[in-house]
Amino acid sequence: GENVEQHPSTLSVQEGDSAVIKCTYSDSASNYFPWYKQELGKGPQLIIDIRSNVGEKKDQRIAVTLNKTAKHFSLHITETQPEDSAVYFCAASKNSGYSTLTFGKGTMLLVSP
Amino acid sequence: DSGVTQTPKHLITATGQRVTLRCSPRSGDLSVYWYQQSLDQGLQFLIQYYNGEERAKGNILERFSAQQFPDLHSELNLSSLELGDSALYFCASTRDGSNQPQHFGDGTRLSIL
Numbered sequence: 495g496e497n498v499e500q501h502p503s504t505l506s507v508q509e510g511d512s513a514v515i516k517c518t519y520s521d522s523a524s525n526y527f528p529w530y531k532q533e534l535g536k537g538p539q540l541i542i543d544i545r546s547n548v549g550e551k552k553d554q555r556i557a558v559t560l561n562k563t564a565k566h567f568s569l570h571i572t573e574t575q576p577e578d579s580a581v582y583f584c585a586a587s588k589n590s591g592y593s594t595l596t597f598g599k600g601t602m603l604l605v606s607p
Numbered sequence: 608d609s610g611v612t613q614t615p616k617h618l619i620t621a622t623g624q625r626v627t628l629r630c631s632p633r634s635g636d637l638s639v640y641w642y643q644q645s646l647d648q649g650l651q652f653l654i655q656y657y658n659g660e661e662r663a664k665g666n667i668l669e670r671f672s673a674q675q676f677p678d679l680h681s682e683l684n685l686s687s688l689e690l691g692d693s694a695l696y697f698c699a700s701t702r703d704g705s706n707q708p709q710h711f712g713d714g715t716r717l718s719i720l
Contacts, residue, residue, distance in 0.1 A: 526706045537609065537697050537711035538650070583650060587706055594640070594663050595709060597650040 496521040498586050500598025508606055513574050515601045517584035518566040524586040527567045528595070529558060532581045541582075542569070574605045610634065611712035613698050619718045625686040628715045630698030632679055638662070638704045639681040641673055644695040644714070656681055657704040685717070693719045 497520040507513050519527075525546035530538035544551045544558045544567065551558050555574075560567040571578055581602050585595040610633035618626055632639050641653040643666075652665035656675035667673075670688075675681045685692060695716050699709035 528708055530711075535713070537611070537613075537699075537713045539609070540708045540710065543708055594652050594655060594665060596652070599649040 496524060496586055496596040498596050498598040500584050500601060502601060504602045506604045507574050509574060511574055513571045513603055515569045515582055517598050519586040523588045526587045528585050529569050530583045538583055576605050576607055579603055579605045609710040611698060611700050611710055613712035613715050615715060617716045621720050622688055624688050628683040628696050630681045632700030633710055636700035636702055638701045639675055640699040640709060641683050642697040644697060662704050688719050690719050693717055
């Protein structure tokens, strides 16, 4: 089955800096890659996703890049703010009719004022 | 607010007991997914239902079962509980069973004493 590796497990940055979280996947058939943000006491919230027919997608301060050849994708957050502090999860799935998500282990991002 | 409702928010019980967790998907969503989140295993997919039928199974123990009712709400039943079953249990939903963003509820925290 699919295996998703996520790095780093923790990331500390100063407010205003950029943060990058990287994930690799094992199944070359995977074609959908969402990113979730989970705050304390809450469920994971989708923040951005990308499909394998594009290489990059941006939404304000958040961007995701995908390298299908290398089977890795990354989340980029620019101009970080304290409210960006949370656990971020990457995931992968394939369009096999009834797809399921395989998640990375998560990255705890701490943005210091 | 994702629109996915999970009850109860917290559940405390003892080893050997049985509990039922409930999930109401977003309005119009036909597919429901259950996940277990623990500190050491991350988010693990358990089972998926689509319009009342089981569609995919993940790492779900035989002591666990689920069902989706005609009104599309779903229940996850956990029996013969063990200390290791203590975790957060999340439900997510999508419009149908294909490769779409999953919207998560805020989970049920299960504590086994």
